[in-house]
Amino acid sequence: EDKVVQSPLSLVVHEGDTVTLNCSYEVTNFRSLLWYKQEKKAPTFLFMLTSSGIEKKSGRLSSILDKKELFSILNITATQTGDSAIYLCAVEVDSNYQLIWGAGTKLIIKP
């Protein structure tokens, strides 16, 4: 059965800290891995990763994929209170129109 596992489930840090969120997967016919940020209701797209070892970067956020070890990490540097959210990882597979979602990491940034 295809599955996506995120860790940690929750994380509390202070403003300015750097955090690393993990997403591991076991799927057949991997196509891509996606990261989303969910603050209230609507998840918003962050990154799509298809190739191993190529870092995607957007401001203080960056992400990389390891297709050999079947995981991805999302890094946030110099965290701000506005980074507080649930970060969701999802995997797209070739044979299926569904995205397979992890349960998310709830990140809380304390001032």
Added chain:
Amino acid sequence: GAGVSQTPSNKVTEKGKYVELRCDPISGHTALYWYRQSLGQGPEFLIYFQGTGAADDSGLPNDRFFAVRPEGSVSTLKIQRTERGDSAVYLCASSRGPLDGELFFGEGSRLTVL
């Protein structure tokens, strides 16, 4: 529209009632998805439309759930004889085409069944 629009944003109903949730996707997006999300969980796939047809409805939990997209744009998720376990946030998302992982989500409809 500029983004995916969902109505109502909140719906409280009694067990056994019928509800309809509406989704208006981004103009020109041919793919439309319905997800259900419970607290502390990732979105759970319900159904996927490509154009007017339901290309994959394998996520619908039972025959009380049905969704339509008659003109290939707006979609309605219909739940008959609601149960307390149906309480969740129902998220709609659209994308430019199939297997385009960049989904654009609406704000969701929070359904509470009393």
